[in-house]
Amino acid sequence: MKPFLSALLRSRAGLFGFVLVMLFVAGAILAPYLGLASPIRSSLTSRMVAPTWTGLFSPGAHPLGTDELGRDILSRILYGSRTTLLIAAGAVILGGAVGTLLGIVAGYYRGIVDRILMRVVDIQLALPLMLLALLVVAAVGASTQNLVIVLALTSWLRYARIIRGQVLALREREFILSAHAIGAGTWRIMIKHLLPNVMTPVLVIATLELARIIIMDAALSFLGLGVQPPSPSWGRMLADGRVYITTAWWIVTFPGLAILLTVLSVNLLGDWLRDYFDPKLRTAR
Amino acid sequence: MTRYLLTKLIEAFIAIWGVVTIVFFVSRILGDPAVLLVPVGAGQQEIDNLRAALGLDRPLLEQYFHSLLSMLKGDFGISFQHTRPALDVVLERTPATASLAGLALLFGTLIGAAAGAIAALMRGTVAEFIVMVAALLGQATPTFWLGIMLILLFSVELGLLPTGGAGTWLHYILPGLTLSVFVSASIARLLRSSLLDIMREDYVRTARAKGLMPRTVFFWHIARNALIPVVTMIGIIAGELLGGSVVIETVFAWPGVGRVIVQGIQAQDFPVIQAGVTLVAAIFVFVNLLVDLLYGVLDPRIRRG
Amino acid sequence: MAPLLDVRNLTVVFDTPAGTVHAVNDVSYTIEEGETLGIVGESGSGKSVHALSMVGLIARPPGRIVSGEVYFKGRDLLRLSQRELFDLRGKEIGFVFQDPMTSLNPVLTVERQIAEPLRRHFNLSKSQARERVVELLELVGIPNARARIGQYPHEFSGGMRQRVMIAIGIACNPKLLIADEATTALDVTVQAQILDLVRDLKKKIGTTVIWITHDMGVVAGLADTIQVMYGGRIMERGPVDAVFEDPRSAYTWGLLKSLPHGGKRGETRLYQIPGNPPNLINEPIGDPFAPRNAFATERCLRETPPLKQMEGSLPGHKAAVWYDLREELKKQEAKV
Numbered sequence: 001m002k003p004f005l006s007a008l009l010r011s012r013a014g015l016f017g018f019v020l021v022m023l024f025v026a027g028a029i030l031a032p033y034l035g036l037a038s039p040i041r042s043s044l045t046s047r048m049v050a051p052t053w054t055g056l057f058s059p060g061a062h063p064l065g066t067d068e069l070g071r072d073i074l075s076r077i078l079y080g081s082r083t084t085l086l087i088a089a090g091a092v093i094l095g096g097a098v099g100t101l102l103g104i105v106a107g108y109y110r111g112i113v114d115r116i117l118m119r120v121v122d123i124q125l126a127l128p129l130m131l132l133a134l135l136v137v138a139a140v141g142a143s144t145q146n147l148v149i150v151l152a153l154t155s156w157l158r159y160a161r162i163i164r165g166q167v168l169a170l171r172e173r174e175f176i177l178s179a180h181a182i183g184a185g186t187w188r189i190m191i192k193h194l195l196p197n198v199m200t201p202v203l204v205i206a207t208l209e210l211a212r213i214i215i216m217d218a219a220l221s222f223l224g225l226g227v228q229p230p231s232p233s234w235g236r237m238l239a240d241g242r243v244y245i246t247t248a249w250w251i252v253t254f255p256g257l258a259i260l261l262t263v264l265s266v267n268l269l270g271d272w273l274r275d276y277f278d279p280k281l282r283t284a285r
Numbered sequence: 286m287t288r289y290l291l292t293k294l295i296e297a298f299i300a301i302w303g304v305v306t307i308v309f310f311v312s313r314i315l316g317d318p319a320v321l322l323v324p325v326g327a328g329q330q331e332i333d334n335l336r337a338a339l340g341l342d343r344p345l346l347e348q349y350f351h352s353l354l355s356m357l358k359g360d361f362g363i364s365f366q367h368t369r370p371a372l373d374v375v376l377e378r379t380p381a382t383a384s385l386a387g388l389a390l391l392f393g394t395l396i397g398a399a400a401g402a403i404a405a406l407m408r409g410t411v412a413e414f415i416v417m418v419a420a421l422l423g424q425a426t427p428t429f430w431l432g433i434m435l436i437l438l439f440s441v442e443l444g445l446l447p448t449g450g451a452g453t454w455l456h457y458i459l460p461g462l463t464l465s466v467f468v469s470a471s472i473a474r475l476l477r478s479s480l481l482d483i484m485r486e487d488y489v490r491t492a493r494a495k496g497l498m499p500r501t502v503f504f505w506h507i508a509r510n511a512l513i514p515v516v517t518m519i520g521i522i523a524g525e526l527l528g529g530s531v532v533i534e535t536v537f538a539w540p541g542v543g544r545v546i547v548q549g550i551q552a553q554d555f556p557v558i559q560a561g562v563t564l565v566a567a568i569f570v571f572v573n574l575l576v577d578l579l580y581g582v583l584d585p586r587i588r589r590g
Numbered sequence: 591m592a593p594l595l596d597v598r599n600l601t602v603v604f605d606t607p608a609g610t611v612h613a614v615n616d617v618s619y620t621i622e623e624g625e626t627l628g629i630v631g632e633s634g635s636g637k638s639v640h641a642l643s644m645v646g647l648i649a650r651p652p653g654r655i656v657s658g659e660v661y662f663k664g665r666d667l668l669r670l671s672q673r674e675l676f677d678l679r680g681k682e683i684g685f686v687f688q689d690p691m692t693s694l695n696p697v698l699t700v701e702r703q704i705a706e707p708l709r710r711h712f713n714l715s716k717s718q719a720r721e722r723v724v725e726l727l728e729l730v731g732i733p734n735a736r737a738r739i740g741q742y743p744h745e746f747s748g749g750m751r752q753r754v755m756i757a758i759g760i761a762c763n764p765k766l767l768i769a770d771e772a773t774t775a776l777d778v779t780v781q782a783q784i785l786d787l788v789r790d791l792k793k794k795i796g797t798t799v800i801w802i803t804h805d806m807g808v809v810a811g812l813a814d815t816i817q818v819m820y821g822g823r824i825m826e827r828g829p830v831d832a833v834f835e836d837p838r839s840a841y842t843w844g845l846l847k848s849l850p851h852g853g854k855r856g857e858t859r860l861y862q863i864p865g866n867p868p869n870l871i872n873e874p875i876g877d878p879f880a881p882r883n884a885f886a887t888e889r890c891l892r893e894t895p896p897l898k899q900m901e902g903s904l905p906g907h908k909a910a911v912w913y914d915l916r917e918e919l920k921k922q923e924a925k926v
Contacts, residue, residue: 128528
């Protein structure tokens, strides 16, 4: 842990990403306790108020302005980050778990299991992920739970492919062979011996996938297939605010900046993790 | 090489069949189109009649094989919204999507490759720093937001370019620019790290030990090898562009396949969804086939595999 | 006659974040035309770096040539312009590198890789170059050469790839061929074949050869002169028989002892030199091998011994020592 931390501190980009990610997570968790205006209550008297930084800490301040219904944009962005981070984290965990498991199984058993799995991956890869997500969300409905499942569905194959490759190499290594020799069971070998050895690539892929999933989630809700109103979501804010682009630039600008900064910080952290743990992953996709 | 090509072709067909199957079953969960198609206030009898007419009352598997067969003949059914063959509706919008994606891929790759090469060759300079920061930002920017911001700047504030729609080459600029930013950011980052990796290879030292001029070493020994992962990346990006067309075409009111698919989903127009998604998947599979062939040309180690 | 290569006081360092690595320290030697010089040392001894730095093949930065002159056919290589170096490399000085798997470009045909130096230096046409490539491949013992020139490195076996590397190295009939660990990645039988090939080629084309290796056994049958390097310095050098039979540096003695069959018969366990390779980040003071040397004196730690002619041995047998290894060994034997 110590060399890890000191390496992180030495990398400016990695540290920047890490700090920013932590800030976003803190903002999402603490949103209800920051004394913000309600993210959903509309106020017809203060519609489309431009951002103003005078009296920043007074109760009625709107540092990032208000939207077409008079809702505070800063508050909506912060509350929106709760939904985004919840869905994205859920999808990353689910997709990562399924993909890693399938990757280990395919790499371990090889043969027919492996061939079937790789064929399924190829078929799914023939369909652009965004179309797949769009179709499935449209079919099953855009609840938080469904979004997690659909986004995980677009994600599992990244893990499955890379982990399979790693396991194919690992299973010829001495410690796996000797585990076989002493008669360790299949599951025991997979969980106790293979899993710990693929955890670092899993961590690296997960971070980079998190960034991709945040963008895809925003795109879905931009198309009206994200969490449903009145829950605030970044993509939805963009879609709704787009109409008022000629009169109120701030409604579309700030939610987009929030997405950009979140994705940027996660990417920086992910790149750094990859370079730290496993630079070979850079060109493996 | 022939065997390689044949294997790739068979794989491509299996992939398209898989896509068709996924789309068929997923879109059947979408809802009952008959309910949407009958006039408001119509009775159950009318709905059932329509279902029978559309073949929606038969067992699902029968419908599946029936539609597979029709699709082989190029018949994707009649669009519920447009009351004409769904394939026609989709096909007439294909050029718009393909030209936009192709343009973005071309310019994005050229710009990205140049930027990536500059960053790698000018390691440790301000130029590298600028390229890398720009690429990081470009990769983190959601295309649909960038599109809106460009509209805000060039159309709303400066009044230079149309906000959306198609027709003249001016209409290509904003959506093309938006997508190119995304493409070039990915290419620049990958090519830079790929070049830096290859520069350390033993065979580059061999090439220099032969007394070759730096230009020859760079193009034939470094860039030639660094391009291999970039080609893979181009295949992945093509998929993102085609998938992303649903979003970007919505932003720019671009009359392409992506927008038709989104509208089809909103109207539960199965034939259009099915035709649109199958077509996009077919284009993507075709692009990947080209990428695989290019890969085989670039990397002789693959050719026999 | 002036020597073909005359290296004087060559010192090379690498500037790394951890500090300055003193890779090559004040190395001087000469090599006559037609001679085969075997340079032996472990990794980090400076044996490869000094050779690469002579022709500008180390990355600068982090590498830096602090001082020295390297006269090749009367010209100081370290003072040549970039352009002059490009014209020299591959034409006057050929290279053969370790591990032909990674040293050959995987995506170019063997023909192209051998033809490159020919076309660059002699302006040969494509077909002229092809004839020469076939000739070269036959020379290095690749059967069916004409049919194989269109193939890629991965279609060749390890030994055949190394033959291709050698063909590249000798393509332009260089005055000097530098082989850097050229047989290390090969298994023993293939290694023997390659060494036979090199001996054979030497007879046919008479190139001067510098053979760099970590393996004393390899140079025994190949070199005229042996030069042992350690910690960026020459520890001992001399005619091959003299060095093998009468080593004067404790490091050479250790290397010979660790050779299979090198020690006394019946001794089953191979000897290992105790301790670790030197940390080259420290300022080089004294005999670099002293910390691992049981015979080292106080003076060895403080003062760097010069390379000087050994008494009672052949002319040209030099070592950089303060102690007398023969005396020390006698003492040791007496104790036992």
